[in-house]
Amino acid sequence: MGRIALIAANWKMYKTPAEAKAFTDAFLPLVAGHTRDQIALFPSVTSLATVVEAVKGSNVAAGLQNMHFAEEGAYTGETSALMLKAVGATHTLIGHSERRQYFAETDEIVNKKLHTALRHGIVPVVCIGEVLAEREAGLTADVLKTQITGAFAGITAEAATPIVIAYEPVWAIGTGKTATPEMAVEAHKIIRAEVAKLLGSGIAVNVRILYGGSVKPENASALLNEEEIDGALVGGASLKPDSFAAIVKY
Numbered sequence: 029m030g031r032i033a034l035i036a037a038n039w040k041m042y043k044t045p046a047e048a049k050a051f052t053d054a055f056l057p058l059v060a061g062h063t064r065d066q067i068a069l070f071p072s073v074t075s076l077a078t079v080v081e082a083v084k085g086s087n088v089a090a091g092l093q094n095m096h097f098a099e100e101g102a103y104t105g106e107t108s109a110l111m112l113k114a115v116g117a118t119h120t121l122i123g124h125s126e127r128r129q130y131f132a133e134t135d136e137i138v139n140k141k142l143h144t145a146l147r148h149g150i151v152p153v154v155c156i157g158e159v160l161a162e163r164e165a166g167l168t169a170d171v172l173k174t175q176i177t178g179a180f181a182g183i184t185a186e187a188a189t190p191i192v193i194a195y196e197p198v199w200a201i202g203t204g205k206t207a208t209p210e211m212a213v214e215a216h217k218i219i220r221a222e223v224a225k226l227l228g229s230g231i232a233v234n235v236r237i238l239y240g241g242s243v244k245p246e247n248a249s250a251l252l253n254e255e256e257i258d259g260a261l262v263g264g265a266s267l268k269p270d271s272f273a274a275i276v277k278y
């Protein structure tokens with residue numbers, strides 16, 4: 029299909045700058061020359077500059093786990109698009125389920141952040157996914173459609189090209205319970221069809237949809253060899269250079 033996979037590490041609230049540097053020192057040689065997939069690291073805010081510096085000139089990109097939608101202002105504790113860019117980062121996660129769950133992020137906030145990222149030329153990885161109760165109630169498709177529609181409000185096809193989507197079923201995050209490749213493919217197809225409805229088939233065939241939720245070296249190839257799955261967003265198994273490198277090389 030021609031979509032280049034993106035394999036991304038979400039380090040969540042782990043790793044000091046020194047630990048981040050130790051990771052890149054070990055990791056970069058393991059993936060040097062790997063051009064089949066794109067690779068990105070999402071460290072904490074305080075390690076971002078260290079990681080950007082370490083990956084300069086390599087095949088690895090760096091981004092934030094969260095970004096505010098405002099250009100600047102009285103938003104204590106937040107980080108702006110301009111700050112992200114000034115450090116030299118290129119990507120941001122938006123709407124991770126932990127942001128939604130613990131920091132009350134709504135589809136409306138996700139939408140504002142998506143507009144801001146695109147305006148500033150930052151590659152946004154928009155995270156969506158159902159919780160267990162929603163899956164068990166047969167609501168997965170509805171939830172995904174609502175999240176996509178909300179996130180993409182007011183986004184035009186012209187602006188949408190850089191967008192990456194991450195499907196992360198919440199019940200699979202940090203639980204060791206991975207969605208089967210069949211479950212992930214089914215969800216990705218629902219998401220792609222919704223993108224086609226909103227932005228046209230040109231965007232839908234090209235948009236990359238990553239899977240996230242207990243991706244490990246042992247299950248990466250079964251998931252990533254599916255044509256519908258255009259990469260992975262990896263939490264726990266991305267914290268160690270050898271395990272993340274093994275996933276990159278699925």
Ligand SMILES: O=C(CO)COP(=O)(O)O
Binds near residue numbers: 196
């Ligand atoms: O939330 C995730 C990535 O954003 C997934 O986390 P785990 O890989 O630890 O399940």
